[in-house]
Amino acid sequence: ILNVEQSPQSLHVQEGDSTNFTCSFPSSNFYALHWYRWETAKSPEALFVMTLNGDEKKKGRISATLNTKEGYSYLYIKGSQPEDSATYLCASLLTGGGNKLTFGTGTQLKVEL
Amino acid sequence: EPEVTQTPSHQVTQMGQEVILRCVPISNHLYFYWYRQILGQKVEFLVSFYNNEISEKSEIFDDQFSVERPDGSNFTLKIRSTKLEDSAMYFCASSKETQETQYFGPGTRLLVL
Numbered sequence: 001i002l003n004v005e006q007s008p009q010s011l012h013v014q015e016g017d018s019t020n021f022t023c024s025f026p027s028s029n030f031y032a033l034h035w036y037r038w039e040t041a042k043s044p045e046a047l048f049v050m051t052l053n054g055d056e057k058k059k060g061r062i063s064a065t066l067n068t069k070e071g072y073s074y075l076y077i078k079g080s081q082p083e084d085s086a087t088y089l090c091a092s093l094l095t096g097g098g099n100k101l102t103f104g105t106g107t108q109l110k111v112e113l
Numbered sequence: 114e115p116e117v118t119q120t121p122s123h124q125v126t127q128m129g130q131e132v133i134l135r136c137v138p139i140s141n142h143l144y145f146y147w148y149r150q151i152l153g154q155k156v157e158f159l160v161s162f163y164n165n166e167i168s169e170k171s172e173i174f175d176d177q178f179s180v181e182r183p184d185g186s187n188f189t190l191k192i193r194s195t196k197l198e199d200s201a202m203y204f205c206a207s208s209k210e211t212q213e214t215q216y217f218g219p220g221t222r223l224l225v226l
Contacts, residue, residue: 004155031212032212034214034215036217041219042219043116043117043216043217043218043219043220044204044217046214046215046216046217049213049214089156091156093212098161098168098169098211099144099146099161099168099169099208099211099212099215100158100161100169100171101148101156101158101215102158103148103155103156103157104155105154105155106155
C-alpha cells in the first residue's frame with residue numbers, strides 16, 4: 001500500500017445500527033495513525049491518535065483498532081445516532097516524516113432516523 | 114475549550130490577485146500547519162512551521178506561497194498571484210509538540226475566478 005485509503009467512500013445506516021469503516025496505510029516507516037471526525041462547516045475534530053500495534057481506543061460509542069503490521073485501522077460506531085453523521089478521516093504520520101499528515105479520502109456517514 | 118480559528122470563512126478573488134488567509138492557533142502550541150482540500154480530493158499537506166521558520170513543505174508550496182507569524186498570535190498563508198487551481202478549502206492546524214495531535218480550524222473556502 002503506497003497511499004492512505006479509506007472504505008467505503010460513503011455509508012447510509014439507520015439510527016441504532018452499528019457500523020465500521022476501514023483505513024489502510026503504508027506499514028513501512030509508520031509512526032502514528034490519526035482519526036478525525038469532520039462535520040460540514042466545522043473544524044475537523046481529533047478523535048484518536050494511535051501508535052502501537054494492537055492499540056484499541058474508545059471515546060463514547062466510537063472505538064478504533066490498529067494493526068501496524070498489515071497497515072490497517074478500523075473505526076467502529078456502536079448504536080449510530082443522527083449526530084454521528086459526518087465525514088470520518090484517517091491520516092498517517094511517518095517516522096522521519098516530520099509532522100506531515102497524509103490523509104485518506106474519508107468515509108461519509110449518514111445516519112437516518 | 115481552546116480552538117483554532119480562521120478568517121475569513123469564505124473568500125472570492127480574481128485570478129492573479131494576492132490573498133492572505135489568517136489563522137489564530139491554540140495559544141500554547143508551538144507547531145503550525147497549513148493543509149488544503151480541493152473539492153473531491155484528499156486533504157493535502159502544504160507546510161509546517163516551527164520556531165519562526167518553515168520546517169517542511171510540500172511540492173505544492175512553491176514560490177507563490179508564503180507563511181508568516183507576524184505577531185504572537187496570528188499565523189498567515191499568503192498566495193501571491195492566485196490561479197484557478199488554487200481554489201480549495203484551506204485548513205490551518207496547530208500542535209503543542211512535534212508528532213502530536215494536530216488541531217484544525219474550520220477552514221477558509223477560497224474561490225479563484
